[in-house]
Amino acid sequence: xxxxxxxxxxxxxxxxxxxxxxxxxxxxxxxxxxxxxxxxxxxxxxxxxxxxxxxxxxxxxxxxxxxxxxxxxxxxxxxxxxxxxxxxxxxxxxxxxxxxxxxxxxxxxxxxxxxxxxxxxxxxxxxxxxxxxxxxxxxxxxxxxxxxxxxxxxxxxxxxxxxxxxxxxxxxxxxxxxxxxxxxxxxxxxxxxxxxxxxxxxxxxxxxxxxxxxxxxxxxxxxxxxxxxxxxxxxxxxxxxxxxxxxxxxxxxxxxxxxxxxxxxxxxxxxxxxxxxxxxxxxxxxxxxxxxxxxxxxxxxxxxxxxxxxxxxxxxxxxxxxxxxxxxxxxxxxxxxxxxxxxxxxxxxxxxxxxxxxxxxxxxxxxxxxxxxxxxxxxxxxxxxxxxxxxxxxxxxxxxxxxx
Amino acid sequence: xxxxxxxxxxxxxxxxxxxxxxxxxxxxxxxxxxxxxxxxxxxxxxxxxxxxxxxxxxxxxxxxxxxxxxxxxxxxxxxxxxxxxxxxxxxxxxxxxxxxxxxxxxxxxxxxxxxxxxxxxxxxxxxxxxxxxxxxxxxxxxxxxxxxxxxxxxxxxxxxxxxxxxxxxxxxxxxxxxxxxxxxxxxxxxxxxxxxxxxxxxxxxxxxxxxxxxxxxxxxxxxxxxxxxxxxxxxxxxxxxxxxxxxxxxxxxxxxxxxxxxxxxxxxxxxxxxxxxxxxxxxxxxxxxxxxxxxx
Amino acid sequence: xxxxxxxxxxxxxxxxxxxxxxxxxxxxxxxxxxxxxxxxxxxxxxxxxxxxxxxxxxxxxxxxxxxxxxxxxxxxxxxxxxxxxxx
Numbered sequence: 001x002x003x004x005x006x007x008x009x010x011x012x013x014x015x016x017x018x019x020x021x022x023x024x025x026x027x028x029x030x031x032x033x034x035x036x037x038x039x040x041x042x043x044x045x046x047x048x049x050x051x052x053x054x055x056x057x058x059x060x061x062x063x064x065x066x067x068x069x070x071x072x073x074x075x076x077x078x079x080x081x082x083x084x085x086x087x088x089x090x091x092x093x094x095x096x097x098x099x100x101x102x103x104x105x106x107x108x109x110x111x112x113x114x115x116x117x118x119x120x121x122x123x124x125x126x127x128x129x130x131x132x133x134x135x136x137x138x139x140x141x142x143x144x145x146x147x148x149x150x151x152x153x154x155x156x157x158x159x160x161x162x163x164x165x166x167x168x169x170x171x172x173x174x175x176x177x178x179x180x181x182x183x184x185x186x187x188x189x190x191x192x193x194x195x196x197x198x199x200x201x202x203x204x205x206x207x208x209x210x211x212x213x214x215x216x217x218x219x220x221x222x223x224x225x226x227x228x229x230x231x232x233x234x235x236x237x238x239x240x241x242x243x244x245x246x247x248x249x250x251x252x253x254x255x256x257x258x259x260x261x262x263x264x265x266x267x268x269x270x271x272x273x274x275x276x277x278x279x280x281x282x283x284x285x286x287x288x289x290x291x292x293x294x295x296x297x298x299x300x301x302x303x304x305x306x307x308x309x310x311x312x313x314x315x316x317x318x319x320x321x322x323x324x325x326x327x328x329x330x331x332x333x334x335x336x337x338x339x340x341x342x343x344x345x346x347x348x349x350x351x352x353x354x355x356x357x358x359x360x361x362x363x364x365x366x367x368x369x370x371x372x373x374x375x376x377x378x379x380x381x382x383x384x385x386x387x388x389x390x391x392x393x394x395x396x397x398x399x400x401x402x403x404x
Numbered sequence: 405x406x407x408x409x410x411x412x413x414x415x416x417x418x419x420x421x422x423x424x425x426x427x428x429x430x431x432x433x434x435x436x437x438x439x440x441x442x443x444x445x446x447x448x449x450x451x452x453x454x455x456x457x458x459x460x461x462x463x464x465x466x467x468x469x470x471x472x473x474x475x476x477x478x479x480x481x482x483x484x485x486x487x488x489x490x491x492x493x494x495x496x497x498x499x500x501x502x503x504x505x506x507x508x509x510x511x512x513x514x515x516x517x518x519x520x521x522x523x524x525x526x527x528x529x530x531x532x533x534x535x536x537x538x539x540x541x542x543x544x545x546x547x548x549x550x551x552x553x554x555x556x557x558x559x560x561x562x563x564x565x566x567x568x569x570x571x572x573x574x575x576x577x578x579x580x581x582x583x584x585x586x587x588x589x590x591x592x593x594x595x596x597x598x599x600x601x602x603x604x605x606x607x608x609x610x611x612x613x614x615x616x617x618x619x620x621x622x623x624x625x626x627x628x629x630x631x632x633x634x635x636x637x638x639x640x641x642x643x644x645x646x647x648x649x650x651x652x653x654x655x656x657x658x659x660x661x662x663x664x665x666x667x668x669x670x671x672x673x674x675x676x677x678x679x680x681x682x683x684x685x686x687x688x689x690x691x692x693x694x695x696x697x698x699x700x
Numbered sequence: 701x702x703x704x705x706x707x708x709x710x711x712x713x714x715x716x717x718x719x720x721x722x723x724x725x726x727x728x729x730x731x732x733x734x735x736x737x738x739x740x741x742x743x744x745x746x747x748x749x750x751x752x753x754x755x756x757x758x759x760x761x762x763x764x765x766x767x768x769x770x771x772x773x774x775x776x777x778x779x780x781x782x783x784x785x786x787x
Contacts, residue, residue: 026492029485055488059481060518067478067515071449071485074472077492079485094475102709160703201703202711204447204470204486206497211465211712213473220462224708231706409741413754421750421761422717427725427768433748460718468714587745613768621769621782624746 004251005183012146012175015182016082016108016168017042019150021052022190025106026077029057029068033087034120035176036110040082062087066094066105073103074212076203078154078196080105084172085112088126092133098165099134099229101212102201104157105165106150107135111274111325112172113360121361122171124274124326128302128334134229136166136236137303139273143180146170148253149300151185151194155243158197161235169302171275172361189250233304240301257301258309262288266295268373269317269350271310271339273299276323276357276364283369294373299335307342314343320352321376323369324386327356332386351381357389364390375404407441407591415440416468418448423466425458428620430610430627431531432458433584435502438529439469441594446498447472447486451479451512453504454538454612455531477511479503480519483526491525498527498598505532505546509565513545520574520603527597527604530567533612541615548635550679552667553615559670563682568607572641575700576603580640583609585627586650589638593649596640609636617666629661633680634687644698648690658683717764722749726767728782730760736779743771743780 010018016039020028032040046052055072059065065081072079083091088109098105113123127137138153140146146168153166170176202210216222237257244255261281263269270280277298287294297313299306314320324333331337336354343349353376358364372389387404396403418439425432431454439446447470450456456473460466474482479501487499508516508530516528535553536542543553545565552559572579578600582590590608597604611627613620630636631650635658638650658680662668671679693699712718732743734757744752751765752758772780 027485027489029481053492055492057484057488058522059484060521061514063475063477064481064484064515064518067474067481068485068488070474070478071472071482071487072489073485074482075447075486075489075493077489079489094478097475100710102707161706163707201707202709204472206445206447206470209468209470209714211459211467211471211473211714213710214459214462214465214471214712215457216462216710221708225710228706228708231704235706409745413741413744417750419750420714420716420718421764422719422722423749424719425748425766427748427766428770429748432750433746433770436748436750437745459712462710462712464715464718465712466714466716466718584746619769620766621773623748623768623770624774 004189005185007181007183009179010143010182011177011179012140012143012170013038013110013177014042015143015147016150017046018184019147020080021046022185022187023078023151023154023194025054025080027055027057027072027079028081029059029065029072030081031059031062031065031083031087033084035112035172036082036084036108038176039108062090063094066091066098069105070094070098070101070103073105074101074204076199080107082108084110085114085126088130089114092130095130095133095135100225102163103165104154104163104197106154106157107165107167108150109167109169110172110176111169119360120172122174122275122325123359123361127167127169128326131303131334134164135303136164137169138166138301139169139299140175141275141278141298143175143182146175147182147184148247148251148255151190152243152247152255155194156236156239159239160200162232162239163201164229164232164236169274174275185251193246193250236304237306255300257306258313259298259300260313261296261298263295263297263313265293266317267293268319268321268377269295269297269314270321270323270369270373271297271299271335272323273302273335274325276325279364279366280369282366283373286366287370287373305338310339310342311346314339314350315346317350319376320350321373322352322354323372324354324356325358327359332384336386353379353381354386355389356386362390406588407595412440416444418467418469420466420468423458424460426614426620428613428623430533430584430612430623431455433623434531434590434608434610437587437591438594441591442498442500442598446500449474449479449483449486449499449501451503451507452476452538453507454533455502455504457538476507478515479507479512480515480528484519484522484524487524487526501526501528503530504538505530505534506536506544509545509567516571517574520571520576520605523576523602525601527606529606529608531608531610533610533615535615537612537615550668550671550675552670568605571605573700575644576605578604578640578642581607581636581638583627583631583636583638584611584624585609585629585631586638589650593640615667617669618664622664626661626664629656632656633658633661634683635661637687637690639690641699644700646690646693646699648694721763722766723763726765726785728767728769729762729765729785730767730769730771730780731783732758732760733779733781736777738777740776742774742776746774747771
């Protein structure tokens with residue numbers, strides 16, 4: 001394939017801004033928050049330099065950013081915003097509103113810990129805690145993925161069979177501020193992949209007035225509308241595959257809902273997402289050198305959750321090490337919970353051991369991942385504990401069962 | 405040429421009879437009239453308020469215009485997004501917020517302030533029934549001092565939040581107060597606002613028979629009394645220049661306004677005297693401001 | 701490319717009487733004495749429900765009139781009376 005696009009050394013924030021430019025997004029309501037601010041600033045630069053034409057709304061809060069995005073998308077244009085952590089939490093109410101209105105709004109979330117106390121570093125709590133809203137969620141592990149997935153997800157979101165908003169999630173600082181080589185696609189190719197958005201279902205049009213969201217009663221169609229959102233999610237799995245195939249055809253890069261790394265003969269599979277997954281690849285290679293048959297399943301598409309794929313791939317392994325970078329208090333690691341559910345119907349289930357690591361940006365190296373893998377080998381796997389890895393000595397030494 | 409009743413009859417409004425509005429509702433009355441002036445080429449944004457319910461339950465709606473219902477705090481922000489989107493499409497469509505006092509003075513104030521500061525090209529209309537009426541008469545920031553509500557059983561202690569002046573402080577092109585008690589003043593203000601570009605704010609007094617404790621037939625009369633007693637003055641501020649647009653030829657005593665409303669019936673003569681003095685003071689201040697080239 | 705049956709949207713279509721035949725809410729109904737009417741059309745203007753029709757003469761749309769009584773109150777010619785509804 002002839003080399004297309006242009007190579008640049010950029011971070012995931014800049015990559016996201018390029019994607020927004022290439023997608024010809026028309027309205028961008030956006031509010032700054034560390035570590036997303038560079039997305040805000042680069043878009044401002046693009047507009048100032050005439051590299052993109054868009055209405056840039058410097059809103060006064062994240063809640064208003066999402067509300068403005070709902071307004072713009074309702075008027076019938078492609079819309080984008082970006083946020084992190086507290087900002088994402090602040091717009092939680094209107095996230096539900098966006099999904100319920102069936103608006104294919106795009107958003108970049110730079111995954112950052114939630115306070116208190118203030119912590120600007122990598123953590124998935126912000127995005128994971130939005131998993132019930134009806135938003136599609138795709139976790140990336142590189143700047144290239146950040147750029148490409150925004151384009152792919154717009155194509156998925158705007159499909160007739162889906163019509164739901166999406167967030168592309170990238171780890172704070174580790175991705176947002178780390179420069180990597182990225183191939184920036186040509187505008188013509190992106191225009192071909194992503195034609196202009198024209199809402200097929202409804203919009204605010206005086207020539208055809210509709211009322212969106214007025215009061216309803218139990219015997220009216222509220223429950224059917226909620227079911228319809230789920231149908232959109234179901235279809236999204238298929239539409240994602242179609243979009244990823246088309247993307248490969250034009251740009252030569254492959255994307256899947258879940259990415260398999262050396263799983264074919266693996267007896268032990270690690271499951272993780274974001275940069276924990278890219279670090280886990282190094283751990284896999286290191287352990288393979290020692291003769292261990294380890295593999296990695298990277299979860300890209302978290303919502304809709306790829307139950308079928310995970311069940312098929314993971315059923316062949318003996319042990320599963322699931323590493324979460326967020327926590328559902330009073331229960332355990334969210335990814336581990338979802339994997340457990342996906343495996344429930346198997347006649348023979350692999351052993352699953354759940355870990356939480358890297359909260360608040362605490363560093364997780366491939367050596368740490370190796371330790372978790374070795375720990376899970378020794379575990380019976382008959383309990384529901386999520387093990388807390390990497391806590392400080394003063395907690396570790398107190399002998400709590402779940403702290404390793 | 406000012407619009408006459410005959411002119412208005414020929415204009416199509418967006419209100420269809422048979423809505424869920426209470427009999428005598430100030431909201432439906434003001435919307436009926438204003439939507440004619442705003443015209444068919446208008447979309448409305450409605451946060452949580454009486455209007456959300458007045459539209460009627462799904463699958464039908466009593467409003468013959470595109471409406472985006474939106475979360476309580478977000479009306480002005482959603483409207484900003486819509487208008488900017490139309491601009492990218494080169495569509496000249498009016499975007500109008502039609503919000504209650506709660507979604508304007510309290511929970512909606514942030515978004516309102518943001519949109520005003522950015523001078524978004526929208527009209528923000530607050531129909532003020534002076535409490536959270538949709539949820540059963542609880543006080544809002546716009547409830548006047550002394551008014552009974554279910555959360556101010558002895559009468560609200562704090563003064564009414566002066567939202568028009570707050571918006572005016574953002575230096576927007578047009579701010580006005582209006583009332584169904586003076587319909588032609590209301591019509592003229594909507595006409596004027598429609599012709600201006602930038603952020604326009606109209607604060608409408610919208611009497612509420614159940615919430616104010618008045619007979620449903622009194623909507624127009626009580627609104628007129630509010631202005632005639634100086635309790636709700638009608639003025640406009642155009643690029644900082646203030647004009648009192650209705651100067652009642654004969655000021656009525658405040659007691660005439662307060663005594664016919666159940667929500668003020670508990671007030672003592674002393675309290676009324678105090679309130680009257682405050683109203684007259686504010687009226688005089690407005691007259692002083694009229695003399696200035698700009699009030700900011 | 702039509703929209704699928706799976707798409708159930710939270711949208712409503714405009715209609716008169718969206719809350720039903722609101723005329724049934726009435727206790728009193730307005731009756732216009734055309735002899736006294738001076739055709740100032742204040743009743744048409746100030747009806748909160750848009751149920752006074754602008755025909756040759758003001759006519760009440762009893763299907764939706766909620767009987768609030770504003771028209772009777774503000775009519776300068778006192779041409780409108782509120783009459784109690786009988787079953």
